[in-house]
Amino acid sequence: MSPSEMPDKVVPLEALGDLVHDGDSVAFGGGWFANHPMAAVRELIRAGRRDIRAITVVGSADMDLLAAAGVLGHLSFSMVTMEAFGLAPNVRRAIESGSLPFTEYTGLGLLIGLEAQGRGVPYLPYRGPFGSDIPARYPDVYATVTCPFTGEELTAVRAVQPDVAIVHALRADAEGNAQWDGTSGPDVEMAKAARRTIVTCEEIVDRDVIVANAHMTKLPGFYTDAVIEAPFGAHPTSHIPRYAMDAWELMDYATAAAGPAFSAYVDQIRAESETEYRTRVLKDRDAVLRALVDAAEVIEGAGA
Template identity: 90%
Template sequence: MSPNEAAGKVVSLDALGDLVRDGDSVAFGGGWFANHPMAAVRELIRAGRRDIHAITVVGSVDMDLMAAAGTLGHLSFSMVTMEAFGLALNVRRAIESGALPFTEYTGLGLLIGLEAQGRGVPYLPYRGPFGSDIPARYPEIYATTTCPFTGEELTAVRAIQPDVAIVHALRADAEGNAQWDGTSGPDIEMAKAARRTIVTCEEIVDRRVIAANAHMTKLPGFYTDAVIEAPFGAHPTSHVPTYAMDAWELMDYATAAAGQSFEAYVEQIRGESEAEYRTRVLKDRDAVLRALVDAAEVLEAQA
């Protein structure tokens, strides 16, 4: 096997700025404080990307950080939240000031739109969203349709095709076969809907490891355009079963975002590599974050 064949679709994290262009629509995986492709988010900021149309089902610190860095040109979302740490202040400021145009979906509507594209159909119907004013606000996305079999009135959601999807997996091989241990959130729908899919992962492994755990392969390699090894690539959000969310870093983030200026926080990320970020932020906390996952599994088993 030649070196090129062995490398397959593997690229370095610092190549991400060449794979995602200014103005691209980009679906970011993960949800709540779990499994967001944060290493990729930080690299897009370092690369100086602008006017990104971000698509997120339940965004978090990923959307808030990009809003602060000036990376976003549009936001399509159902929710962006810092959960127990308060409001996503940078997103809120940008939307309220009019600096960040947005499209609001219902959570299920956004997932169904992505699934429609992944299935190769122009739309998919569903029941709902009853009582919501969102469909009337976005007639270019939502429409009323009638079931040809029962006559039931349903809501149709137009297919959504992002230019790029970026998702974070447990592991992948050089061919792009990606595995998750547990929930993958909206990641698979995003990856199948996008024109190009980039998988960041905790580790790149030999294809024999993938084959030995074939039941964990949720994204076959033919959907994947590039694979990037990014240890702790979801930090400070969690990537179970590898590590828990980093509540200490999230508290620091929320404190900085609530201050007079968030520029220093962003500039520090711009000026360091991802390896330097891990060294600075994790210190010896990586072992603690791993232990928290182990402890949660023990408590769950005893419940």
């Protein structure tokens, strides 16, 4: 296939509402305060999506913001945390009130379920989770199986197939070949398991750039259905090596989320474009967030 015949999967961020439908199960990449597809999260809120059945391994501000905006209809997760900034208040309130149905996995169990679907098998077994009451609580997810070779009892996890996976990469080309420089967390497993995969990325580059750095391609283009360029698309979480997490914005978020007027925070996101969001929130902090990554590399190198 000549370069002119290669598929062009590039769409604008504003098209996300047409690609993700109300009621879809959506796996969101990233983990802890790293690599979450936050630009996509904000755009789903702007698009007015509802009843999204979210899947996250270790969610943070992404899940909390979606819960606050009334986007979530169900949450499958192993953990949602604001880490040093406390609990995820909107998720906690929704679960405690009974307004947000949920399925709780162990972290490894959810990853294994995604991997099973990516391998095209109905389940995969593993040892564990010993001492947990989660398998008994979810018999439609976990089962005990016997190894046909050793007779050992193992825990089987049912395959997890999201309708959509949304992951944030460092760069991608128009064909959807996506690259990460550093951790990709659960993103690749999610993308391979999903019926449709949307890659947001810091920049869209020519195919030659991808080929020149082929070792960084963790998601081949044939898994990708759409590519969206979204600079600072993981903000306020980090995307190494481009920028560190924005602790200032996360502190502001945690303070607002715990208060009675958080609806104003959500309304502001609904009313602005992603470009306007970056202008308003980043100000001159983008250079600081980049410098923090550089400083961490210097410190790490000095200690080696």
